[in-house]
Amino acid sequence: MKFAILTGGGDCPGMNAFVRSVTRSAINLREDVEVWGVLDGWAGMISGSYRQLGVLDTAGISRLGGTVLGTLRAPELKEREESRERVVQNFIDAGFDALLICGGNGSLRAALDLDQRLKREEQRARIYFTSASIDNDVANTIGTSIGFYSAIERSMEMMEWIRDTASAHRRVYIVGSMGRNSAYLPVYAGLTTGAEYVIRPDEQVDFDKIVDMIEERDRDTRIIVSEAYPRTLEEITAILSAALEKRKSTHEIRTVDMGYFQRGGMASVTDVLRANWVGHCMVRAAIAKDDSGFYGAFHVGATPNRVTLEEALSPEATHEDIPREIIEMMVALR
Ligand code: F6P
16 A cells, blocks of 8 residues: 655644654554655645655654645645646556645645545545644634644743843733734633733724723733734834823833734644644554544544545634634633
């Protein structure tokens, strides 16, 4: 059998643990398996660039950030039919029996497209997918994305560091957070580090209330802003500065963006364990020649939730804002 592994979309910690788990599980569970890494994500599928992987190629990579296979953004896959046809043709020419993917929403759509084309051509090869994204915005009712917990840890560190200066200077820090349209990363980063306020993407913000809070806290205030919130960090600063000035407050405001730093660094224990487990389960499914599917995991050792690729892409599978109970807890902890 010939298996291929692909890491797609924005890189995130835990992708390497997935590559290692898939490679080693496949080679150790079945003697006649070859494992190939697709280079640079979907761009490598379009150009037909692969590298064979052995046990030693994946030594010592579990906790490393990024992805040893690379992942380029490949917008041509969405835009050009010709690129999608290239993918399926390359896949068939390479003689792959299974493609095991970890990636984001764009990768999930590409995976479904490839699966449908393979089935139309009556090919037996199957596609197995799990989510990897710091945004946790891929079928998050079915499982948590690999990389999400690492990004929270990175954000926690940065939020603790900024507290030192905020407190020393009695400053307000407006802190940008990645997460695309999803509220998960900014909210969880705020919860774990006790940020004073988190502005979610669609939130109707009561700026007067925030000014009250700044005045009451006096020493330090850290406000996390979701990347999809329609106002920039500078616009928020201007609104709050004007309101503080009106009250003759002396608090200064500064902005800082956690951005790409949230995506880097060592993988958290949770992400390494989950990537190991879900990758291993996907290999077992591929060996058993199960139908294509999405594998979502919350806990190591618990059978991953398996749904079809179509179901994973349905609106019901994902909430972009977080559940009401968690928002209520966040408010209660302010
Ligand atoms: O999906 C992960 C993510 O980091 C998002 O949070 C962010 O919106 C986007 O990728 C940035 O993409 P790029 O790396 O292409 O600039």
